[in-house]
Amino acid sequence: MKSQDETLEEWCRSLLQAYELEDVQVDVxxxxxxxxxxAHSVVRPAAPLTTFIAGYAAGLASAxxxxxxxxxxxxxxxxxxxxxxxxxxxxxxxPGE
Numbered sequence: 001m002k003s004q005d006e007t008l009e010e011w012c013r014s015l016l017q018a019y020e021l022e023d024v025q026v027d028v029x030x031x032x033x034x035x036x037x038x039a040h041s042v043v044r045p046a047a048p049l050t051t052f053i054a055g056y057a058a059g060l061a062s063a064x065x066x067x068x069x070x071x072x073x074x075x076x077x078x079x080x081x082x083x084x085x086x087x088x089x090x091x092x093x094x095p096g097e
């Protein structure tokens with residue numbers, strides 16, 4: 001029986017192949033961490049929405065030549081993490097970091 005990590009990696013490869021993106025490197029743990037931050041800082045349904053929008057933003061940045069695929073992804077994830085942390089801080093009535 002495959003572990004959850006093995007299943008996710010296999011699923012990720014299948015998706016990348018389906019979209020003809022085999023050369024794209026995806027940090028599954030970073031995506032899952034972002035989903036966790038969004039789910040706990042905003043509301044649970046924010047997790048898939050946040051990861052989709054961050055991925056879309058990364059793709060647009062990369063396509064526009066504003067950075068490598070990796071740099072675009074890292075930048076998009078950082079923006080989303082920061083925004084989610086600020087959202088949580090505002091909801092709690094404390095200033096963000």
